[in-house]
Amino acid sequence: MGHLHRGGVLAAALTLLLATSTAAAGAPAAGADRYRNPVSAGFADTFADPAVVRGDDGLWYAFGTSDPLREGERQAHRVPIARSADLVDWTFVGDAFAPDQRPPFAEPGAAFWAPDVRRVADRWVMYVTVTDTTVSGDTFDTAIGAATAPTPAGPWTFSDTPVVAPRPGGGGGYLWTIDPSQFTDTDGRSYLYFGSYYGGISVTELSPDGLHAVGAPSLVAVDNKFEGGYVLRHDGWYWLFASTANCCAGPATGYSVQVGRARDPRGPFVDRDGQRLDASRAGGTPVLTQNGNRWIGTGHNAVVTDLSGQDWIAYHAIDRADPYLDEPFGIxxxxxxxDRLDWVDGWPTVNAGAGPSDRARPAPVTTGRIDARFDTADLAGWRAGGGHWRVSGGVLSGTGTLTARAGIGGDVRAEADLRPAGAGTAGLRLGRVEVTVGGGRLTARESGGATASVPLPARLDRTGRYNLAVEVRDHQLVAELSPARLGDQLAVVALTLTRPAAGPLALRADGGPAEFDNVSAAALYRPVRHPVAPPRVGPVPSRYSDEFSDGLDPAWQWIRPNPAATVSGGALRWPVESTDLVGTGNTAGVLLRDAPAGDYVAETKVTLDLGEDVVRNYQQAGLVAYVDDDRFARLAQVAIWNTRQVEYGYELPFAGQPVYGGSIVGTPATTTWLRLAHHVDRATGEHEFRAGSSRDGTHWTWGAVWTFPADTTPRIGLVAHGGATPAVTAEFDYLRFHR
Structure with a gap:
């Protein structure tokens, strides 16, 4: 999203800085075998809410939220566009919109946030948040607008009416109609996902031209937890990626990406534990979260696939040593x-669960053994086997067979952008296997073997340009047709081969001249099979633990004692206080004890009956790693408006004042198990605390890492505060330290 956030213990609105800037477009840089984050460093200090597509020219285009690009610039761009040949080195192209360009329903001062760019038939459509409209005097009566262009670089022209108009909120103001993301299904229907903390994430069907909402929207992810939705189809499931917590809390930002899956694009989406994303106790399986290196606030993602078939996640993050563009508490x-997006045990995770990278890593594959863009009329790398072929305007067209002279072998991914003749067929041949588009079907056939075929959507534009991708691994072939390689397949066909599809790559066209572009063949990626191991949980030394079996252990120390907290019957019972630990008030009681040296895992089991669906801000109970009132990490099950969440909040002093933010870790039950895994970084000496939660004490969800300086000595404790009405008591069964 842009600069506003809602939810957690803090809610705030940052001032918009609106202006314009222009710069000359440059040529994309050369490819690289390795890369280092951030990939936008060559043209921008900040580039939030990125969307990435591959253009018809074979280059990659990225679009960002309307912020200044550089420190000191102090002028907001109007959807900045960058271009790359390799997804790593990017060059600024220009702004999508001129200083005076806006849709008729936008106020003059409106900003444009969180663009999403898709191919719809033979043009590109950008969906974008319009922050201020003419509907009311409210300066945040947001809407989803659309613009169209012949290429990703533009020129972009706004549609006159919003795709989704501002929506009045039941509690006042307007629901946050922001963060659009489009998806096209296998029946040809297109959908738009949109929304944020005030109102949740909804989905609506779109008209065939992609410019108008059709019918009533339905909720797919609960309000007060999710925003930045992004949907793709993988292995027959629809996957909703969504960002949680606060996007923009400077050095305390805990933004992260979670996911749920469904069998229908309208949901219901559920996480790995079967918890729904649209429930009060909202689920969400972590995909990307901070790991203790320089990057925090990792969220608002897009997904792209390189030429080897490997998926990659593009997102924004904050360098915790440089959290603001200019002055503190500004942009x-x-x-x-x-970073690499792996599918391990069927679920997506970044770098096998290791999280954001800050060191040199293998780069995406953006060129292949065969890589034909047809920028010239030279067809020296090909040989014709009948028919007629020619290159014009950067596109190959012809009939018959055209075979690449370069050989391919082993597991391979081949793809091409193609446009079949009206009643003809077009496709790719890999040795003994041919995959074609035509006659209303996507068909794969092995010479002397089996054939598999699936229908194309009835509403498909038969004159449009589409991407055909074919992957062969061992004896298994999978082919998919999509508008623009963004995980929204129009058709998928699978075929088991009698033997590997060895042989040359060829282009095939029958029944009339077909068009081809961006033809490639590359070694197929090797999938990651095993995730990064979770924190090790060892035995429990009795010296550092308390089972609350015989009063309160003398090792405990109180900060602001609460005489209402008592120990009996093997439990600590603590009525939730009408106090807080955030900010400068510091009225909450904290029950602390020293932690063992070195690596350990602190664990508690807490029962807190907060009910569901009703507002009980911000009653909570759980664990805390504590240095002092202005530096702590608090892991608690908490009521945040109508939701129940496990929030991993963090406060630290910055620029003369305490700053608070948080991340979300798992889904609470009435009884929830919580863990803080402590590790000392050998290079920096920093204390790293990774949070985990469980609904049963057996299956754990691990999330974000917050860090403490090397010269501090964090203690571990318990808290129960946030509001005394209605009265509720937290019950802790124990505090254990695993070594």
Whole structure:
């Protein structure tokens, strides 16, 4: 999203800085075998809410929220566009919109946030948040607008009416109609996902031209937890990626990405534990969260696939040593990062669960053994086997067979952008296997073997340009047709081969001249099979633990004692206080004890009956790693408006005042198990605390890492505060330290 946030213990609105800037477009840089985050460093200090597509020219285009790009610039761009040949080195192209360009329903001061760019038939459509409209005097009566262009670089022209108009909120103001993301299904229907903390994430069907909402929207992710939705289809499931917590809390930002899956694009989406994303106790399986290195606030993602078939996640993050673009508490500096997205045990996770990278890593594959863009008329790398072929305007067209002279072998991914003749067929041949588009079907056939075929959507534009991708791994072939390689397949066909599809790559066209572009063949990526191991949980030394079996252990120390907290019957019972630990008030009681040296895992089991669906801000109970009242990390099950969440909040002193933010870790039950895994970084001496939660004490969800300086000595404790009405008592069964 842009600069506003809602939810957690803090809610705030940052001032918009609106202006314009222009710069000359440059040529994309050369490819690289390795890269280092942030990938936007070559043209921008901040590039939030990135969307990435591959254009018809074979280059990659990225679009960002309307912020200044550089420190000291102090002028907001109007959807800045960057271009790259390799997804790593990016060059600024220009702004999508001129200083005086806006849709008729936008106020003159409106900003444009969180663009999403898709191919719809033979043009590109950008969906974008319009922050201020003419509907009312409210300066945040947001809407989803659309603009169209012949290429990702533009020129972009706004549609006159919003795709989704401002929506009045039941509690006042307007629901946050922001963060659009489009998706096209296998029946040809297109959908738009949109929304944020005030109102939740909804989905609506779109008209065939993609410019108008159709019918009533439905909720897919609960309010007060999710925003920045992004949907793709993988292995027959629809996957909703969504960002949680606060996007923009400077050095305390805990933004992260979670996911749920469904069998229908309208949901219901559930996480790995079967918890729904649209429930009060909202689920969400972590995909990307901070790991203790320089990057925090990792969120608002897009997904792209390289030429080897490997998926990559583009997102923004904050360097905790440089959290603001200029002065403290101004615009958060959120450059664009890129990391490998793995599917381990069927679920997506970044770098096998290791999280954001800050060191040199293998780069995406953006060229292949065969890589034909047809920028010239030279077809020296190909040989014709009948028919007629020619290159014009950067596109190959012809009939018959055209075979690449370069050989391919082993597991391979081949793809091409193609446009079949009206009643003809077009496709790719890999040795003994041919995959074609035509006759209303996507068909794969092995010479002398089996054939598999699936229908294309009835509403498909038969004159449009589409991407055909074919992957062969061992004896299994999977082919998919999509508008623009963004995980929204129009058709998928699978075929088990009698033997590997060895042989040359060829282009095939029958029944009339077909068009081809961006033809490639590259070694197929090797999938990651095993995730990074979770924190080790060892035995429990009795010296550092308390089972609350015989009063309160003398090792405990109180900060602001609460005589109402008592120990009996093997439990600590603590009525939730009408106090807080955030900010300068510091009225909450904290029950602390020293932690063992070195690595350990602190664990508690807490029962807190907060009910569901009703507002009980911000009653909570759980663990805390505590240095003092202005530096702590608090892991608690908490009521945040109508939701129940496990929030991992963090406060630290910055620029003369305490700053608070948080991340979300798992889904609470009435009884929730909580863990803080402590590790000392050998290079920096910093204390790293990774949070985990469980609904049963057996299956754990691990989340974000917050860090403490090397010269501090954090203690571990318990808290129960946030509001005394209605009265509720937290019950802690124990505090254990695992070594």
């Amino acid at each position: 958060n500096e959120r450059p664009m990062l890129l």
